């Protein structure tokens with residue numbers, strides 16, 4: 001068995017990028033970064049276009065120039081594929097489609113993000129320490145991280161909050177423009193996505209957006225009929241985006 005490997009899990013959001021910057025500043029061992037790109041379908045990324053552009057055009061080349069190789073993984077499955085996956089077994093939802101992801105128990109996170117990264121890490125024969133970007137102002141997430149073998153938060157080690165992580169990324173010109181649309185990172189098709197992210201998809205990929213909205217028409221054989229039961233339906237969101245195109249771009253109601 002070779003020497004241990006140190007790998008940063010990176011989404012190219014502020015917390016994971018600040019982790020890498022801290023590793024470089026403090027001479028922490030870092031062999032590579034691993035990035036998982038979730039796909040909406042075979043052709044379309046789950047990243048908002050501004051973030052995807054930032055990842056491939058700015059961030060990855062900058063890390064490579066700094067001597068940090070970035071390994072890109074993608075799951076075999078896509079969001080649309082998983083949406084249409086039929087539930088097996090005998091329960092109440094047996095035979096229905098998985099349909100919309102539930103935040104907190106998200107199959108996208110489990111199957112399209114964590115699984116491909118773990119499969120990649122399993123191929124490495126050396127012992128691994130994984131850097132995960134969790135700030136000191138996220139105590140619950142830190143508590144769960146501490147229970148995971150081989151996972152470390154450098155933001156915790158160096159006393160960084162998420163706001164400090166943002167400042168660190170800005171200092172290096174590595175703050176993703178996706179934060180101009182929303183203060184969250186993640187898939188544009190997430191039930192937690194904000195109106196400005198959805199507006200970008202409708203504008204940049206109108207056909208993909210229509211396909212996405214039409215998933216909500218499949219009401220008979222899905223486990224969850226509504227995109228986001230706590231907010232508006234996708235059709236209502238689409239109606240607002242259409243209305244805003246007419247020059248009525250007023251209040252963001254999400």
Ligand code: SF4
Pocket residue numbers: 101103104106107108109113185186187189190191192
């Ligand atoms: S951003 Fe939303 S859909 Fe994507 S993995 Fe996270 S919870 Fe799931």
